[in-house]
Amino acid sequence: MSEAPPKRDAVEAVTWPVRVAAAWTWRLLIIGVGLYYLAQAFLTIELVAFSFVLALFFTAVLHPLERRLRRILPGPPSIPAALALLIGLAVLAGIGWFVSWQITQHSTQLGDQVTAFVDKVKDWLQTGPLHLKSADLDKLSQQITDAVKNNKGTLISGAITTIRTVAEFLGALLLILLSTFFLLRDGEAIWQWTLRLFPRTAHARMDVAGRVGWRTLGGYMRGQVLIALFHGISVMIVLFVLRVPLAAALGVLIFLGSFIPLIGLTVTGSLSVAVALLEHGLTAALVVAIAIVVLIQLEAHLLQPFIMSRSVAVHPLAIALAVITGTTLAGIVGALLAVPLVAFLNSTVHALRETPPEPVGDADFPVKESPPPAEQRVEVEGSAAD
Known part of the structure; x- marks a missing residue:
C-alpha cells in the first residue's frame, strides 16, 4: 500500500528573505500612511x-x-x-529700513538704467541675428x-x-x-x-535626544548667521569696488538669501549680477558672477566644514535633497526650514540610538530618585531626633 504524499505548507515554502521583505514592506506602508495624514494635518494648520x-x-x-x-x-x-x-x-527692522532706504535713494537711477536696457534689447532684436521688424x-x-x-x-x-x-x-x-x-x-x-x-519610561531618552537636537538647531542657526555675514560683506565689498549702486542693499539681500542653502545665494547673486550688468556692462557682471561662484565654493569646502562641523553633520546630498523637497512642498518657506529640520532630526535620531533605554547610575543624564514613603520618612526623622 503506497504512502500518501506529505502535505505542503504554503507558508513554510516562503523563503526567509521574502518574509523579511514582506514584513518590512507592510510596516513601511503603515509608516508612510501615518506620515501622509500627519502632513495633511500639518497643511491644515x-x-x-x-x-x-x-x-x-x-x-x-x-x-x-x-x-x-x-x-x-x-x-x-x-x-x-x-x-x-x-x-x-x-x-531685523534696521535691516528692512536700510534696504528700503537704499532702494528709494537709487530708484530713479535704476529706472533710467532699466529703460536704457530695454531700449538696447529692442535695438538688438531689430539689428541682431533675429532681425525682428519694428511692426x-x-x-x-x-x-x-x-x-x-x-x-x-x-x-x-x-x-x-x-x-x-x-x-x-x-x-x-x-x-x-x-x-x-x-x-x-x-x-x-x-x-x-x-x-x-510621552510614556514615563521614555522621558529620560526623550530628554537627552531633545536637548541634543536643540543644541544642534542652535548651532546651525548661529553658524548660518556667520556664513551669511561673510557672504553679504564679501559681495558688498566687490560691488563697492565696482561702484555699483545699491551695493549695501544688495549685500543685505545676499545676507538674507544665504539662509536658504544653494538657492538663496544663487537668486540674490543673480540679482546683483543683473544690477552690475545694467550699471557697468558685461565685464562688471562677469566679475560679480565669478565672486559669487567663489563664495559658493568657499562655503562648501571651508566655511561649512569649519563652522558647522561641531554641531551639524549632514551630507551635502542630504542638504540638496532637503532644499529641493522643501521648495517643492512649501516654496521659499519650505526651503528655509528644510535643512535645519533635517539637522535636528539627524542629531535627535542619533541621540536616541546611543542613549541606553533605561537610565543607570553612571548615565550622562541625572536620574531622579523617588522619595521614600511617608512612613519611612517619619521613622527616619524619629531616629534622627533620637
Whole structure:
C-alpha cells in the first residue's frame, strides 16, 4: 500500500528573505500612511505650524543672548526675554529700513538704467541675428497691453488675494513674536510639559535626544548667521569696488538669501549680477558672477566644514535633497526650514540610538530618585531626633 504524499505548507515554502521583505514592506506602508495624514494635518494648520517653527528658529538664535541678560538682570524672567526679543526685532527692522532706504535713494537711477536696457534689447532684436521688424515689436507690445486690459478682473482678484495675504502675514508675525517670547521665558517649563506627553519610561531618552537636537538647531542657526555675514560683506565689498549702486542693499539681500542653502545665494547673486550688468556692462557682471561662484565654493569646502562641523553633520546630498523637497512642498518657506529640520532630526535620531533605554547610575543624564514613603520618612526623622 503506497504512502500518501506529505502535505505542503504554503507558508513554510516562503523563503526567509521574502518574509523579511514582506514584513518590512507592510510596516513601511503603515509608516508612510501615518506620515501622509500627519502632513495633511500639518497643511491644515499650515500658518500656525510654520509660524511656530520660525519662532523656534528665532529662539535658537536669541537664546544665548537671553541667558546672558538673565545673568546680568536678576528678577522676573520676562525682562531678559523681552529685551532679547526687542533686540532681535530692532536688528531685523534696521535691516528692512536700510534696504528700503537704499532702494528709494537709487530708484530713479535704476529706472533710467532699466529703460536704457530695454531700449538696447529692442535695438538688438531689430539689428541682431533675429532681425525682428519694428511692426512685430509694436504688435508684441500691443498684445501685452491688451492682455492687461482684458484681465482687469483677474488683477483685481489678485489684489484682493494680496490684501488677504498681508492680513495673514500680520497674524503670523504676531504669533511668531508671542511664541518666541514665551519660548525664551518659559522654554524649560514648556519642554518638561512636552516630555509628559510621552510614556514615563521614555522621558529620560526623550530628554537627552531633545536637548541634543536643540543644541544642534542652535548651532546651525548661529553658524548660518556667520556664513551669511561673510557672504553679504564679501559681495558688498566687490560691488563697492565696482561702484555699483545699491551695493549695501544688495549685500543685505545676499545676507538674507544665504539662509536658504544653494538657492538663496544663487537668486540674490543673480540679482546683483543683473544690477552690475545694467550699471557697468558685461565685464562688471562677469566679475560679480565669478565672486559669487567663489563664495559658493568657499562655503562648501571651508566655511561649512569649519563652522558647522561641531554641531551639524549632514551630507551635502542630504542638504540638496532637503532644499529641493522643501521648495517643492512649501516654496521659499519650505526651503528655509528644510535643512535645519533635517539637522535636528539627524542629531535627535542619533541621540536616541546611543542613549541606553533605561537610565543607570553612571548615565550622562541625572536620574531622579523617588522619595521614600511617608512612613519611612517619619521613622527616619524619629531616629534622627533620637
